[in-house]
Amino acid sequence: MAAVAMFDRPTKKKMGWALFNYFVLTWAPIAISGVLFVLWNLATGGDLPVVTLVVFLLVMRQFNVFTISTLFHRSYSHKQFDYHPLVEGPIRVWNWLFMGTGGRAWAILHRWHHADADTENDPHSPTKTGGSLGNITKQTFQSYQLCLRNPQDYTRFEAGLPDDTFEHFVRWLEAKGVPGLVIFRIPLVLGVLCLLPFVSLPAAVLCLPGIMGSVWFSTVIMVNGLCHTMGYRNWDNGDTSTNLFPIDLFGWGEALHHNHHHKQSRANLGHRPWEFDTGFWALWLLSKVGVVRNLRP
Numbered sequence: 510m511a512a513v514a515m516f517d518r519p520t521k522k523k524m525g526w527a528l529f530n531y532f533v534l535t536w537a538p539i540a541i542s543g544v545l546f547v548l549w550n551l552a553t554g555g556d557l558p559v560v561t562l563v564v565f566l567l568v569m570r571q572f573n574v575f576t577i578s579t580l581f582h583r584s585y586s587h588k589q590f591d592y593h594p595l596v597e598g599p600i601r602v603w604n605w606l607f608m609g610t611g612g613r614a615w616a617i618l619h620r621w622h623h624a625d626a627d628t629e630n631d632p633h634s635p636t637k638t639g640g641s642l643g644n645i646t647k648q649t650f651q652s653y654q655l656c657l658r659n660p661q662d663y664t665r666f667e668a669g670l671p672d673d674t675f676e677h678f679v680r681w682l683e684a685k686g687v688p689g690l691v692i693f694r695i696p697l698v699l700g701v702l703c704l705l706p707f708v709s710l711p712a713a714v715l716c717l718p719g720i721m722g723s724v725w726f727s728t729v730i731m732v733n734g735l736c737h738t739m740g741y742r743n744w745d746n747g748d749t750s751t752n753l754f755p756i757d758l759f760g761w762g763e764a765l766h767h768n769h770h771h772k773q774s775r776a777n778l779g780h781r782p783w784e785f786d787t788g789f790w791a792l793w794l795l796s797k798v799g800v801v802r803n804l805r806p
């Protein structure tokens with residue numbers, strides 16, 4: 510197992526590099542969509558509302574990272590809280606629409622990562638790739654496919670996860686590969702986007718890189734990659750996990766990943782007085798109106 514450099518405090522160089530990666534990887538897909546809007550207007554003489562659409566993509570990124578983080582990670586994988594059933598169902602369908610996963614395989618993969626963090630069995634770890642973000646992404650995708658297609662091999666990670674008709678449908682559609690995506694899910698995504706008064710069909714198509722890319726980069730590469738290769742640590746807990754606070758101030762606390770590895774069931778990922786977990790406090794507010802239940806302190 511190749512060693513990955515660990516460091517106890519953020520260094521200017523490392524945090525600078527993390528900051529660069531964070532901004533490029535997180536916001537580049539939205540910038541690409543923005544450029545496509547402008548090019549479309551220039552090429553066709555169209556009048557896509559570029560600024561409105563870019564603001565919409567920024568809002569979508571924040572919303573999608575929140576729903577993935579809270580439902581699939583904090584609630585399903587770690588049982589830190591429960592959503593009200595009337596809210597859980599729509600969020601689950603929404604996440605499937607924009608991320609392609611129903612939650613069960615996502616949570617199994619994530620529990621597997623925690624159980625075998627940075628060992629040879631870790632489904633995605635920089636220790637197996639020398640820290641290459643591309644390889645970590647590839648490992649994540651391949652391991653996810655294993656969890657999705659061979660559930661009988663991962664029963665040790667399935668406690669309390671949904672295994673219902675919707676999950677079976679997601680698994681069936683995923684097995685169809687690209688045709689399932691192109692013929693079913695993408696048209697559905699475009700249809701939902703076109704419900705918005707400022708989104709025409711061309712705009713919806715050009716929004717796809719910004720919506721799907723920003724969520725993909727912000728979750729897979731940011732957490733699985735950057736949060737195991739650069740940042741700072743509070744404890745020597747035997748793995749390579751790191752915190753990237755305050756770089757991820759808009760990431761709903763997910764990049765307090767080292768704190769999370771240290772205490773997985775704790776809902777508030779901020780451990781030091783200055784570590785503010787925006788995701789936890791948003792859930793705390795939602796718990797006051799009944800949307801969130803059983804939030805662990």
Ligand SMILES: [Zn+2]
Binds near residue numbers: 582586623769773
């Ligand atoms: Zn976790």
Ligand SMILES: [Zn+2]
Binds near residue numbers: 626732733737750770
């Ligand atoms: Zn991790």
